[in-house]
Every structure is written in structure tokens, then in C-alpha cells.
Amino acid sequence: MSKPANPANFAPANFASDNVAGALPEVIAAVTEAASAGAMPYGNDPWTARVSARLRDVFECDLWAFPVATGTAANALALSAICPPFGTVFCHPASHANTDECGAPEFYTGGAKLTLVDGPDGKIDLAALTTAIETARPHGVHNMPPAAVTITQESEAGTVYAADHVDAIADIAKKNKLALHMDGARFANALAALDVSAADATWRRGVDVLSFGATKGGAMAAEAVIFFREELASAFGERRKRGGHLLSKMRFVSAQLEGYLGDDAWLRAARAANAGAASLAAGLTNIDGADIVRVPEANIVFAKLPLPVLDLLEADGFGFYRVGSDGTIRLVVPWSVTDADVEGLLGAVRGHIGPAV
Numbered sequence: 001m002s003k004p005a006n007p008a009n010f011a012p013a014n015f016a017s018d019n020v021a022g023a024l025p026e027v028i029a030a031v032t033e034a035a036s037a038g039a040m041p042y043g044n045d046p047w048t049a050r051v052s053a054r055l056r057d058v059f060e061c062d063l064w065a066f067p068v069a070t071g072t073a074a075n076a077l078a079l080s081a082i083c084p085p086f087g088t089v090f091c092h093p094a095s096h097a098n099t100d101e102c103g104a105p106e107f108y109t110g111g112a113k114l115t116l117v118d119g120p121d122g123k124i125d126l127a128a129l130t131t132a133i134e135t136a137r138p139h140g141v142h143n144m145p146p147a148a149v150t151i152t153q154e155s156e157a158g159t160v161y162a163a164d165h166v167d168a169i170a171d172i173a174k175k176n177k178l179a180l181h182m183d184g185a186r187f188a189n190a191l192a193a194l195d196v197s198a199a200d201a202t203w204r205r206g207v208d209v210l211s212f213g214a215t216k217g218g219a220m221a222a223e224a225v226i227f228f229r230e231e232l233a234s235a236f237g238e239r240r241k242r243g244g245h246l247l248s249k250m251r252f253v254s255a256q257l258e259g260y261l262g263d264d265a266w267l268r269a270a271r272a273a274n275a276g277a278a279s280l281a282a283g284l285t286n287i288d289g290a291d292i293v294r295v296p297e298a299n300i301v302f303a304k305l306p307l308p309v310l311d312l313l314e315a316d317g318f319g320f321y322r323v324g325s326d327g328t329i330r331l332v333v334p335w336s337v338t339d340a341d342v343e344g345l346l347g348a349v350r351g352h353i354g355p356a357v
């Protein structure tokens, strides 16, 4: 038997996803305020207008923003705007678009092909991308022409693309006349990690379309597809409507975004999550018998622990996902993380690891 790691009133933290967290008070306040008045439906409301204006300030440019309710819809609709039904989108094998959207990108594009381009640490390798583009059409009209590249920032591996990596991908994309999409489900975490402006992380690097995530960062259900080139957005209103994401009470989605972006709540929340992940990783590194798979660059930690320890942690009630069967786990640190959450898990690992190994 392992010794109890924590006091009886201790609540084990759930690191299964950043979606386990509640919503930021700023988001709730904004939604409450939006609920107190009537407004025109389908995005013809002051909240939606204000959020577009706020995004223009944040990104320091003209842009075309379309709120939607899920990250899958944001990605799939965004890709449908930049890839024809017969085109190819290049993405990392681990990308959410490839692994976790049940074919939504293929469905919304009307049949486009996802071509997988691998690379270490969840990021597309440049040489592999060039080769994939060059070899995509050996038989001309018989093959699906390259149309777009999508990258995830923060990546699914918990890493962040450096500026020069995004530059190089954008360069390859532009040379080949491909559009560049960024899945920013955790854009705030990436931005906090890079410590650059939103503009420097996106359109100044050559990103054409961004799925701007807010749900994981502290909204209830709010994302926005942001186009940095007007021509790409021309039929997006219709695409979003046909895809079922033109909410009649859009003001509540927009209000969430307004609360999230107001007073930099989104960046404070992301910094807290990233700091929690750094503490968790540092703590695990200091425990004999525990390892991290790679240094987390934002708010996702991959660690490796003995299998009996994982069983005990699960029995305690801690939340995390096992990745494969070798003891690798994924811990996603939400914005609401507390020191007690991190210390609680580390204490439990310490308590279990001696007896269990």
C-alpha cells in the first residue's frame, strides 16, 4: 500500500483537458451584461461589432472575424474557405484537424484531402513539407492540387512554433501559392509563451487565416475565424450559415469574446496556465522515477510514470490521459490551475512512486 499523499479534504486536480476549467469571471460578466438587454439576432448586434473592433486593435490590422461556437467548426470552416473540394491541405499527423475532428475538414471542404507532413515535437518539418508539396501531383489532373497548409499554435505536443519556423512555412506556402491557416485553439498560450504581439505571431509571419480559440482559455463556447486577407473571407458568411454556426443569439458568443479579450484577461489566464505547466514539469523532473517527455513550452505537459503509479493516481481521482501503454500521459494545465493543484499531483506522485516501483 502506498502512503496517502494528501490530506482528506484534498480535491485531486483534473488535468485531462483545459476544457475542464470553468469560465473566466470577465466572460461571465460580459455574458450577464449581454443578457440584460435585447439585441438584433445573427450577429447584427453591438457586441459582435465591438469584438471585431477589439480584434482589429489586438491584431493591429484590418481583419474579417466570424465568431463560431467550436474549434472544430472554426478549423473546418476556415479550411473550406482556402481549399477547394478537390484540393490538398498539408497538416501534421498529430494535428487536431487530422486526429480529432471526425472528418469535419474533409466534410466542410466538400472532400479535400489531408496530406500528413510529420516533424518532431508536433511541428511540421520544413524539408518534409517541401517534398510533400513537390510530390503531391505526379499525375497532374489525376491528383489533388496543393491548396493550403495548417499549423497548430500551441501544437498538440505542447510545443510552440518559433517565429522563424512560421516564416519558413509561410515562405514555402507562398512560393507554392498555398494559403496558411493556423489552428489557434490555444493561441493565447502560444502568444504568452512567445511573448510577442498577436500581429507578430500571425499575419506579419504570413498567416492568412486563424482559428482564434477562446473556449480553452476561459470562455464557455467561443472561437472566431479571423481572416487577414479580405478576398479569402468573401463567401464566409454563407459558409458559416450553411455550416450551422451563424448563431441567432450571436451576441452571447461575441460577449464571451469581448470579456475574454477585455483588459487582457485572455493573456493573464494563459500566463497562469503556462506557469502551472512549467511548475508541474519542473516538479516531475525532480522526482526519481518520473520523467517528462519534453520541456513544455506552453500549457501541455507530457510525462512518463510507472504504470502502477498511474493506476494509483487514477484511483485517487486525478485526471489525465494516457498516451499509449508505456506510461506516457498528457496533462493539460487550465487557466484556473492553483498551486495546490500542482503540489497535490506532485505530492501524490512522490507518495506513490517509492512503494509502487
Ligand SMILES: Cc1ncc(COP(=O)(O)O)c(C=O)c1O
Pocket (backbone or CB within 6 Å): 069, 070, 071, 072, 073, 075, 096, 097, 152, 155, 156, 183, 185, 186, 215
Ligand atoms: C489543437 C486543437 N484544435 C482545435 C480544437 C477544437 O476543439 P472543439 O471542437 O472541441 O471546440 C481542439 C480541442 O481539443 C484542439 O486541441
